[in-house]
Every structure is written in C-alpha cells, then in structure tokens.
Amino acid sequence: MEYQIPLFQLNFGEEEIQAVTETIRSKWISTGPKCEELEQLFVEMMQVKHAVSVSNCTDALHLACLTCGLQPGDEVLCPSLTFAASVNCVRYVGATPVFCDIVGPGHINIDPEDIKRKITAKTKAIVVVHMAGFPAMMDEIMTIAREYHLKVIEDACHGPLSEYKGKKLGTIGDVATFSFFSNKNISTGEGGMLITNSDEVAEKARLLRSHGMTTMSYQRAKGHATAYDIVELGYNFRMDDIRASIGCVQMRKLQEDLEKRIRVRNKYVNELAEVKGVVVPFADNKEFVSNYIMPIVLVDSTKEKRDRVRDAIHQAGIQTSNHYPAIHKFSIYKDYGALLPQTEYVADNEITLPMYAALTDEQIEFIVRIVDRAIHG
Known part of the structure; x- marks a missing residue:
C-alpha cells in the first residue's frame, strides 16, 4: 500500500544530483578525491584522527574486528537488539558472539551489568550499538573494558554527530563504524565509514580495504607511486567517488x-x-x-x-x-x-x-x- 505518512523521507535535492554529475564529468569515479574529501569531513565533524571510507557499514564492522585482532577462539560481547551485521561481523573473523541483554524498555542499549556477568577468560571485545542514535552507558562500559583489557567497537551507524557527555559517539571506544544506507541520516544508497584515533588501526584498515595493496589506483594515477606490493590478505571494501560525492553533500546538510x-x-x-x-x-x-x-x-x-x-x-x-x-x-x-x-x-x-x-x-x-x-x- 502507499502510505500517507512514510517511515522516512530521503533528504535529497539538486545538490546531490549536481555532485554526481560533476563527479562523472571528472572522469574519476572509483575511490579517489571525493572519498578523501568525505573522510576529511568525518575527521573534522566527528573530531577524530582517522576516517576510512568503505563500501558499506558491514564491511566497516568486519574491518573493525580484524583491526582489533579478533580471531577464532575469542568471545565478543554484543547486543541482540540490533541489525544482524553487528553480530555477523564477529563470525566473519571466526570469533564467537556472546549475546548480552539490554537495560530495558526505557533504555534499549546493551546492559553493562550483563556485560560483566558474561565475561570469561576468552572475552576479547565488546560491540556497542547506539540504538536510534542514543548513547549506551559508555562510562560503565569503558570502565569494564579497561578492567578486563577488552577492545570496544562502537556500531554508531544510527548516531552521526550524536554526543555522550561532550564526546561524539564513535570516538569513545577503540574503533567505530557508520552506515550510509539509503534510510540513514547520511545516505548514499550504500556506503560506510570506519573511524578511530589509533594510527595503527587506521593504517591496517586502509590496507585491508583494498586487497592488502600498498598503493591504490588513485595514488598511482597522481604519480605518487608507480607500483604496488600485496602485503596482507585483504578485501575489496572500497567506496567509490560517485557515492562519496553524495556523502559530502549529505554531511554538509547533516x-x-x-x-x-x-x-x-x-x-x-x-x-x-x-x-x-x-x-x-x-x-x-x-x-x-x-x-x-x-x-x-x-x-x-x-x-x-x-x-x-x-x-x-x-x-x-x-x-x-x-x-x-x-x-x-x-x-x-x-x-x-x-x-x-x-x-x-x-x-x-x-x-x-x-x-x-x-x-x-x-x-x-x-x-x-x-x-x-x-x-x-
């Protein structure tokens, strides 16, 4: 049926159309200057050191698990009240998700008390989802993480520019991810971003998102390199400049x-x-x-x-x-x-x-x- 009042409304206008047109006319449509521009906008607006654009938030979550060193035999505490990608990413690296309850109907984020109850010698990380863009209890969660030496992955796909005690969601844990799916606050159809304050995490994420190659096509086209090596078993998680150009417009409207x-x-x-x-x-x-x-x-x-x-x-x-x-x-x-x-x-x-x-x-x-x-x- 056609609804009189839909669930969401795409915040698109002529600016997005113009951005795509200009990108196509530039003759560079794969990962390039628009992806770099979108990453820089994230760095500035989220007040974080590094942003790595990727093909979708699921891939960003996969990279987050990889860069946190998760592997078979590890356990990762995570909520069940979220989209499946928040948990599937744990399985992608061979680790085991351990489901934690939420606080309750008034606070539908992961419960720090249940996190503590389910920590074992195998626990290596916590996946936190900020439901609807509202912050989880990050003070309590980070205290637990420090006590047990756990990595914290923030799935902040609902919360671009959301804040927790003056900090942007996604800048509190070790690494965070954002989604640009069609119905998100920032929409490019498909797309995502990984952010972190860790130089090591950012460097590894950039390497793994493009086949483990030491240089990308855009760098070689600009004369910054003439060859490349493959130093890790990477993936094709790259974003393209067409979607990134839409993302840049969306960020400025956010x-x-x-x-x-x-x-x-x-x-x-x-x-x-x-x-x-x-x-x-x-x-x-x-x-x-x-x-x-x-x-x-x-x-x-x-x-x-x-x-x-x-x-x-x-x-x-x-x-x-x-x-x-x-x-x-x-x-x-x-x-x-x-x-x-x-x-x-x-x-x-x-x-x-x-x-x-x-x-x-x-x-x-x-x-x-x-x-x-x-x-x-």
Missing part, C-alpha cells in the same frame, strides 16, 4: 537536518506522554543526538497485540517498522541458547514510528492519535 529532528522528537515525546501503555525509550535523554528513528514500546503487551496495533496504524496510512527482531532468535543463532528477557520483550513489542525532519506538528499529532486509538480502541 547538522541542520538533525536540529530539525530534535523538534520532531520533542513534539512526539510531549504528545506520547498523554498515551497510556507506551514507553518512549531514552525519554529523559538531554544529549544532542541524531534521532535516526522514533521507537516506542508497548507496556504489558504481546507480540500479537503489537502486530494488531501496527496493522491498525497502517490502515490509517502511516508506515511503521520494528527495530529489531532479536538476532539470537534467528535460525542461524538460536542454538547459542541465549536468554535475554528484556531484549525479547522489546523486540516483540517495539514499534518504530515515522521520523524525518519534514514531519509537521499536525502530522505528529495525527500519528499519535492513531497510535492511541490503535492501542485502546
């Missing part, structure tokens, strides 16, 4: 877009405060965040009730989603035997409402009226 999303979020929170039977995760958050999505969780509910509520909302012309089905319940992971009651409740009772900068107060009021009617009608 701050304004996020400020508008704050207005949308505040309006939602105020309206939803009058709806009984609903929890708004991170309702008390005062940090600057990306507001990538607008999740709500039904109280004293079931998956069947949640689905009925979603169907009623859809019938009113409003698109919703679910972020996310619990990973440990998927066929590929169900034999791991994880018991995560908070995650399972939220996965079964969360509804993602429309969120984008252009939503009007009238539309938000209409959405919340429909939600209220769907729950109680």
Whole structure:
C-alpha cells in the first residue's frame, strides 16, 4: 500500500544530483578525491584522527574486528537488539558472539551489568550499538573494558554527530563504524565509514580495504607511486567517488537536518506522554543526538497485540517498522541458547514510528492519535 505518512523521507535535492554529475564529468569515479574529501569531513565533524571510507557499514564492522585482532577462539560481547551485521561481523573473523541483554524498555542499549556477568577468560571485545542514535552507558562500559583489557567497537551507524557527555559517539571506544544506507541520516544508497584515533588501526584498515595493496589506483594515477606490493590478505571494501560525492553533500546538510529532528522528537515525546501503555525509550535523554528513528514500546503487551496495533496504524496510512527482531532468535543463532528477557520483550513489542525532519506538528499529532486509538480502541 502507499502510505500517507512514510517511515522516512530521503533528504535529497539538486545538490546531490549536481555532485554526481560533476563527479562523472571528472572522469574519476572509483575511490579517489571525493572519498578523501568525505573522510576529511568525518575527521573534522566527528573530531577524530582517522576516517576510512568503505563500501558499506558491514564491511566497516568486519574491518573493525580484524583491526582489533579478533580471531577464532575469542568471545565478543554484543547486543541482540540490533541489525544482524553487528553480530555477523564477529563470525566473519571466526570469533564467537556472546549475546548480552539490554537495560530495558526505557533504555534499549546493551546492559553493562550483563556485560560483566558474561565475561570469561576468552572475552576479547565488546560491540556497542547506539540504538536510534542514543548513547549506551559508555562510562560503565569503558570502565569494564579497561578492567578486563577488552577492545570496544562502537556500531554508531544510527548516531552521526550524536554526543555522550561532550564526546561524539564513535570516538569513545577503540574503533567505530557508520552506515550510509539509503534510510540513514547520511545516505548514499550504500556506503560506510570506519573511524578511530589509533594510527595503527587506521593504517591496517586502509590496507585491508583494498586487497592488502600498498598503493591504490588513485595514488598511482597522481604519480605518487608507480607500483604496488600485496602485503596482507585483504578485501575489496572500497567506496567509490560517485557515492562519496553524495556523502559530502549529505554531511554538509547533516547538522541542520538533525536540529530539525530534535523538534520532531520533542513534539512526539510531549504528545506520547498523554498515551497510556507506551514507553518512549531514552525519554529523559538531554544529549544532542541524531534521532535516526522514533521507537516506542508497548507496556504489558504481546507480540500479537503489537502486530494488531501496527496493522491498525497502517490502515490509517502511516508506515511503521520494528527495530529489531532479536538476532539470537534467528535460525542461524538460536542454538547459542541465549536468554535475554528484556531484549525479547522489546523486540516483540517495539514499534518504530515515522521520523524525518519534514514531519509537521499536525502530522505528529495525527500519528499519535492513531497510535492511541490503535492501542485502546
């Protein structure tokens, strides 16, 4: 069906079209000057030492695991309430994901207390996902990481420019990743970025993203090198300049877009405060965040009730989603035997409402009226 109010709205205009056109006319469309420009924008805006552009966030996560030295026999603590790539990346390097619960419906990020309970002699890293762009409890998590000498990988794909106590998400752990998938705050269709303050991690990531080659085509075309060696078993994780040119435009529009999303979020929170039977995760958050999505969780509910509520909302012309089905319940992971009651409740009772900068107060009021009617009608 065609929705009157979609889940998200692509923030594209003539600037993106012009950027692509100029890049094609430049005759350089693979990894080159636009990728370098996008990386530099990330360095400046995220206040980090290094940014490495890649073909998608999944590849960035794979590189994060590789550069953190994870290998078969290692255990990595990770949430289940996230997209599968946040956990699949652990398997790519032969390590074993160990699922941790979330705090609860009001804070749907990984629980530091459950992290501590599940540390063993084999634990080598923690994957932290900042759901919806809201920060996990990073002080507690970093304290645990330091105590047990664990690497911290921040999956910040929901949170470009989001902050935690004055620091940008993605700059707190050892390495972080961002997504440029079509519905993200920064959209290039596909694409991603790895950021780090470690010279060693950045150098290895750049090497592994392009077959383990000591120089890339753009460097050789510019006369900076005439030959190359292959010194590691690398991958083809490169981004192209066409997508990077879109990303540069998106980055320059990001701050304004996020400020508008704050207005949308505040309006939602105020309206939803009058709806009984609903929890708004991170309702008390005062940090600057990306507001990538607008999740709500039904109280004293079931998956069947949640689905009925979603169907009623859809019938009113409003698109919703679910972020996310619990990973440990998927066929590929169900034999791991994880018991995560908070995650399972939220996965079964969360509804993602429309969120984008252009939503009007009238539309938000209409959405919340429909939600209220769907729950109680």
